[in-house]
Amino acid sequence: MKILLSGLCGHMGAEVVALAKTGYRDAEVVAGVDPFSTGADVPCAATFSDAEKDVDVIVDFSHHSMTAALCEFAVLNKLPLVVATTGQTDEEKGMIANAARSVPVFYAANYSVGVALLCELARKTAEIMPEAEIEIVETHHDRKLDAPSGTALAIAEAIKTERPDAEVKCGRSGNGKRGEKEIGIQSIRIGNVVGIHEVLVGTQNQTITLKHEAHSRALFAEGAICAAEFLLTKGPGLYTMNDMIKF
Secondary structure (H helix, E strand, O other): OEEEEEOOOOHHHHHHHHHHHOOHHHOEEEEEEOOOOOOOOOOEEOOHHHOOOOOOEEEEOOOHHHHHHHHHHHHHOOOOEEEOOOOOOHHHHHHHHHHOOOOEEEEOOOOOHHHHHHHHHHHHHHHHOOOOEEEEEEEEOOOOOOOOOHHHHHHHHHHHOOOOOOEEEEOOOOOOOOOOOEEEEEEEEOOOOOEEEEEEEEOOOOEEEEEEEEOOOHHHHHHHHHHHHHHOOOOOEEEOHHHHHOO
C-alpha cells in the first residue's frame, strides 16, 4: 500500500513514517506534501500541485488550512483520502463531505479504537442515565492549536444522539449555576501530554468516570494506516471509525 503523506515533516508524519518502516499493514510512505520539507527521507513536495500521483491512498496529518487543496487533489486524481487532521471550519467540513461524493474519504476526530469505544460508552451511559449531568475534560500538550479537541467534540456529538436538545458549553467562568441541558467541555494544555479524555457522568448520588489516555502518538498512526487499508476496498463515501470497527 503506497501512501502519499500530507504533513510528512510534522510530529504525526514522523510517527506514520516510522510505523510504515516496520512493515505495519504492508504500508509504505513513498512521498509527502509539506511546506517545511527540508531534510525529508522520502520525496516531498511543498504543495499538492507538485505532489506524487502514483500512490494508492493519501493520509493527511497536516493542518486544516490545507483542506481545500487536499480534497481537490484527491478528487482530481481519484485517490482515497484519510483525513486525520482536526480543527476544520464548517466550510472545510463541507469540502470533505463534497470530496466523499467522488472518492472514499475516512474522517475521524481521533484514530484510536479506544476513543471510538469511549464515544460509544458515553452515548450508552447518557441513554441509560437521562437525568445525569455530563462533563468532558480533555488534556493535551501545550503545542496543540485547537480547543476544545476534535475528540472532545466528537464525544459530545455522540452524547447528543441521545440528548439532541443538549447545549455544548466550552469553558466556564463568571456567576451562575450549571445549565440543566448543558454538556460542559474543559480544555487543559500542558507539557507533552499526548492526549487524555475524561467523561464525568454524575447525579446527586453517584458519579461514573470514563477515561481514555493515549501513551504514544504511534496509536494514531496505527489507526490512520488501518483506515487507509480499509478505504482500498471501498467506493465513494464518508467513512468513520464506527464503519471500520462496526460496534
